[in-house]
């Protein structure tokens with residue numbers, strides 16, 4: 281793929297989107313492109329439809345301009361897909377992709393087969409924001425756009441901790457730091473800070489957790505009543521299963537909460553074993569160290585099913 285400006289210059293209307301249930305990299309990369317275009321090409325029509333995301337990303341410029349209602353629109357000249365591994369993961373924004381005259385896909389998911397007219401997929405990159413930075417003209421990147429890109433990198437690399445972090449990741453992050461924003465505050469505000477309710481429900485989940493399979497598995501569940509009592513929604517439960525993984529001697533952490541009356545949403549984190557195996561056994565998927573699935577049944581049935589599946593591999 282050429283530099284992004286090559287495609288922007290030829291288009292007068294541009295739509296940008298990313299994957300369903302957007303995370304930090306998805307929000308950061310889509311807002312970075314939105315700001316890059318509106319600041320450098322003010323004459324262009326730009327539209328950013330995307331799913332609802334956590335309030336912590338409201339610190340990023342133009343987060344208030346994101347459309348969550350997916351109205352019908354005339355076909356766009358250009359559609360840019362970011363951080364999205366497959367077309368159907370665009371969710372309701374897929375209709376703009378289908379109608380667009382030309383499409384670009386910028387991503388880092390290893391499973392991405394390249395569903396657009398032109399694709400820039402770098403599976404070794406920490407984040408889509410790291411890939412995206414290489415396609416932008418640094419002279420046209422503002423402080424606000426740099427903050428969006430930095431946010432995506434820190435979220436997908438776990439603040440430069442996960443194995444996806446490379447020396448190139450650090451080089452890009454270093455260049456972004458030169459735009460002179462308050463990076464410790466950005467990391468705190470978007471990555472570490474939890475609401476009072478989020479910390480309380482995490483405390484509840486940790487307090488209720490139990491060890492299984494000779495201490496190799498730590499597991500905790502919450503009920504619909506718990507979510508109601510603690511005034512939280514499913515999107516506020518991020519981080520619980522990751523915290524559980526930091527338990528001495530544990531190989532796998534498991535966290536489950538009800539997504540409807542007879543289904544539990546289950547998340548796995550691992551200190552070694554491939555947890556995409558049990559997740560796939562239930563029709564889910566993911567990565568070696570982080571995976572998820574949905575399991576039907578009561579709380580006790582779901583726990584029994586998961587432990588039986590984990591016992592095969594551990």
Ligand SMILES: [Mn+2]
Nearest residue numbers: 305363408436
């Ligand atoms: Mn990503």
